[in-house]
Amino acid sequence: MVGQELIACTLCGLPTAHPITDEEGRAFCCPACREVARLLHEEAPPARDNGEKALGATVAEGGPSAVATLSLGGMWCTSCGWLIEESLRRTPGVRDVQVSVVRREAQVTFDPDRTHPRRWLRRIRRLGYRAWLPGDPPYDEEEAHWQRLLIGSVFAMHVMLISLMLYFREGLGLASPETAWLADFFQIILFVGSLPLMLILGIPILRAGMAGLLRRQPNMHTLIALGAFSAFGLSVRNLFLGLDRVYFDTASMLLFLVSIGHWLELRAQKTGSRAVERLWERIPQEATWITPDGERRVPVEEVPKGARVRVRPGERFPVDGLVAVGEGDVDQSLLTGESTPVLRRPGDPVLAGTLSLDGGFEVITTAVGAETVAGQMGRLLHQALWERAPVERLADRLAALMVPIAVLLAGGTFAFWSVRAGPEVGLLHALSVLLIACPCALGLATPLTLWLALGRAAEAGVILRSSGALERLAGVRHLFFDKTGTLTQRPFRLQAVATHGVPETAFLTRVAAVEARSEHPLARAVVAAARPPDEADRRDASPPLPPISDFRVWPGRGVSGRMNGTTIWVGSAHLMATQGLELPSPLARTVEVWREQGLSVVYAGWEGKVVGLLGLGEEPRPEVVETVAALREMGVSVAVLTGDDAVAGRRWER
Structure with missing residues (x-):
């Protein structure tokens, strides 16, 4: 025999003696390689005429160019991202900057001969934000904010306790001239207690508010910072002038509550990110x-x-x-x-x-x-967690209008009351206007609800394309459930057994002995039914499964094994047919009934005929009935989507 020439596959490089070709005459070892090559050819970008390399360093007009990615932390809003972007853009040697608040990272194109990424880290940190390069120890923003919140909570409780004593000074006997010095002392303690809180929790909010002003797009943080620091400034003024009224508690609690909301937001984002991490952990590295x-x-x-x-x-x-x-x-x-x-x-x-x-x-x-389906699912979840919902963007737009209006109203209020009752009263009323203008409902409650909902959805395995999908759910009146995996839960359970000519116990023992060597979910369900997990602790436990020899897996069809010289076949109808096992008429009618009920049918036989059937199905989730009833009470109609027989589908719908 003359040896045939081996030709290397155009795609994978493996040699083949019988290549197949495509329209362009390229040789492939199999149809799959040919199909993949066609897909890759369709996805390939057009050739570039400027000589730029597709991989490696790029060459720009001004000299060599490189790209670096920075991870960012400490950002509260899009204005923070804009401030970092503008600061990096003005760095000598930086050609282009793209900051993504959604991904919490910055992509910088720069001239490596003129600058280095380490310099940018110092520049960003001087603005009060966190930044690190790939390979650096990561910064846990949620944990850092939690630590600041714990420290701030100590000072917040201290401030509120002292403030309560001042509010009820008459009942505590602190309103007399003899105890006035004690009230003044408590006001000083309030100042000492609120100052660290203003620095620890207030500076990040002030920075986010100032970033919005520099961008000429004031946001909710601008109003919150303006109200809180105005209250603190007025209190410091009154303290040094010896006046009675101080508002350290107002400023402290406003910042403390907003910081709690931001921490819950970060925690929900972290919870959702863990769902992405769990997905990636299941993918081999x-x-x-x-x-x-x-x-x-x-x-x-x-x-x-x-x-x-x-x-x-x-x-x-x-x-x-x-x-x-x-x-x-x-x-x-x-x-x-x-x-x-x-x-x-x-x-x-x-x-x-x-x-x-x-x-x-x-x-x-x-x-x-990241290009796989799993990677795209993770990206969708990550994007939904960090992307601002329409109602949040609406709140920012309203805040951009409210800031100048609130400032004008506060200025007008100050002027009006200063003329009528003096600057002290005017300043107090102006401050009240600023504090009332803080959009806490939109700025705190709305995003907090969205983040918590996204976090809970991620924990339950629900992936949302965007946070705006949650808002649209409020108008849903028709809901379609996918049955498998949504209304049902794994693992499969053995729900029915039918035999022909053999006792059910003996049949199940033989089948389980063969299936015990298989990793298939249906096989595990059969073994679990034959050998319940708690049998080891029972005196009346059934004897061990008999040994099997010559075990073999028939991919996509079933398994087989020999017991006492008899070959036992377990699997699909196709496996039974290919091995010449006859299906008795009573069992054939049982198959039709079970399929109408939505059961998966497993055949088992030996010595030339099918001797029994196993009906396996999924168990409904325990919360299904309660959930569907609650939806119907809300006026939402419910339907089931399933690939099962129509009779089985209607049974689930009922």
């Missing part, structure tokens, strides 16, 4: 890359598009791709919520993070890391 020289275990980010990756049974897919070789069931519940495994054959797509249950695969990579 390494992949088995198949090269012409053999298999290599490499970090996932080093796998290029078009590379061939091996995934063994029981492993999770590290990349998105198309199946080139292999067949088997894949558990996609991590991404789709569907508890029923899906069969994947050559040419079918697979997603990073999903689990190969019983088949080995070779996958042609189409997406890695």
